[in-house]
Amino acid sequence: MINNLPVCRAHWHDIPHIVDLVVGPFADSTIGAWLVPDEHRRRDILSAVLRVWTEHALLFGEAYLLQDHSAAAVWLHRYGPLSPPTGYGERLAVACGEYVDRFLHLDDVLHTHRPNGPHNHLAFFTVAPKPYRVRRASTLLATSNARMGQALLPTYTEAATLADRDLYARHGYVPLEPFTLPDGTTTYPMWRTPKQRRRRDRSSTPPAQPDQPTPALNDLPIRLILDTSAILAFTEGSTAVGEAIAKVADEGCLFGLPVMCLAEAARSVTDTDRLDLLVNHPAAAVLTVDPLQWKTLATTHRAVGRLDTAGALLAAAGNNCRVLAEQPGR
Numbered sequence: 001m002i003n004n005l006p007v008c009r010a011h012w013h014d015i016p017h018i019v020d021l022v023v024g025p026f027a028d029s030t031i032g033a034w035l036v037p038d039e040h041r042r043r044d045i046l047s048a049v050l051r052v053w054t055e056h057a058l059l060f061g062e063a064y065l066l067q068d069h070s071a072a073a074v075w076l077h078r079y080g081p082l083s084p085p086t087g088y089g090e091r092l093a094v095a096c097g098e099y100v101d102r103f104l105h106l107d108d109v110l111h112t113h114r115p116n117g118p119h120n121h122l123a124f125f126t127v128a129p130k131p132y133r134v135r136r137a138s139t140l141l142a143t144s145n146a147r148m149g150q151a152l153l154p155t156y157t158e159a160a161t162l163a164d165r166d167l168y169a170r171h172g173y174v175p176l177e178p179f180t181l182p183d184g185t186t187t188y189p190m191w192r193t194p195k196q197r198r199r200r201d202r203s204s205t206p207p208a209q210p211d212q213p214t215p216a217l218n219d220l221p222i223r224l225i226l227d228t229s230a231i232l233a234f235t236e237g238s239t240a241v242g243e244a245i246a247k248v249a250d251e252g253c254l255f256g257l258p259v260m261c262l263a264e265a266a267r268s269v270t271d272t273d274r275l276d277l278l279v280n281h282p283a284a285a286v287l288t289v290d291p292l293q294w295k296t297l298a299t300t301h302r303a304v305g306r307l308d309t310a311g312a313l314l315a316a317a318g319n320n321c322r323v324l325a326e327q328p329g330r
Contacts, residue, residue: 017069018063027042049092049103052095058246070128073141078114114189119155121156134167141171155191158188168190241326249282259288293314
């Protein structure tokens with residue numbers, strides 16, 4: 001019998017493990033068969049599409065794994081309108097070929113029924129058919145729910161089966177109106193408000209006392225400063241910047257966004273939705289310049305030739321951390 005089921009945050013190198021976990025039941029489902037009728041190509045096509053969305057989740061969300069890679073939860077932060085993955089139409093067409101219209105139709109159906117308000121979206125949740133499967137599912141769901149709940153936003157998911165619906169219900173989710181997928185099957189949307197608990201739940205852990213508050217955002221250390229080029233790279237789907245941000249957040253720290261770098265990036269950004277997502281990231285801290293440091297800022301500006309770069313360097317010096325620049329020398 002297993003004694004513990006540690007949960008860890010997934011990183012870029014975990015994408016193949018996540019895809020392998022999710023694609024199995026997806027390929028065996030009726031919606032998977034509807035999407036790709038050719039059973040010989042089904043798994044490869046579905047894997048390619050799942051990889052696109054898993055990469056997107058690591059840039060604009062979070063993913064968690066049981067340490068033995070027997071279960072995965074993939075979340076998207078839908079704090080506002082979430083743009084599709086970079087080059088989504090082209091990548092989907094290449095991956096799906098003649099079946100691309102089916103995937104786009106499914107996207108439309110899911111989008112139509114998805115809540116509009118800010119929330120965290122559990123896009124994929126899969127548990128391998130191993131011993132103690134229910135316990136594995138409950139552990140991963142409870143842990144990832146708790147971490148999503150730190151943003152004080154509701155969470156949303158779609159249950160494909162009645163068993164899945166019941167699992168989510170045991171973890172505080174309430175059912176919304178079911179709807180029909182293009183293959184004719186019914187899916188069960190579920191909604192969970194922050195800190196919602198079942199009345200019969202009893203915890204062995206006492207609640208936090210008033211004199212033991214959760215650290216405020218301002219108390220968390222800033223480990224990384226994004227300059228203008230890094231901010232722009234993020235809005236263009238840079239995996240390197242996304243990985244750096246995810247690492248900082250996983251360590252329980254913050255990354256800084258100098259306001260001058262944000263203003264400079266906003267002049268040429270092509271995807272303002274992604275810029276908003278970056279600013280609203282739970283681990284983001286928008287930084288202004290201390291008026292008392294104006295002489296230092298001016299001196300740095302003269303040395304580097306750019307006011308936004310000077311602001312990033314000043315922020316890094318003040319927080320004893322490094323600047324992440326997508327373009328060397330900036």
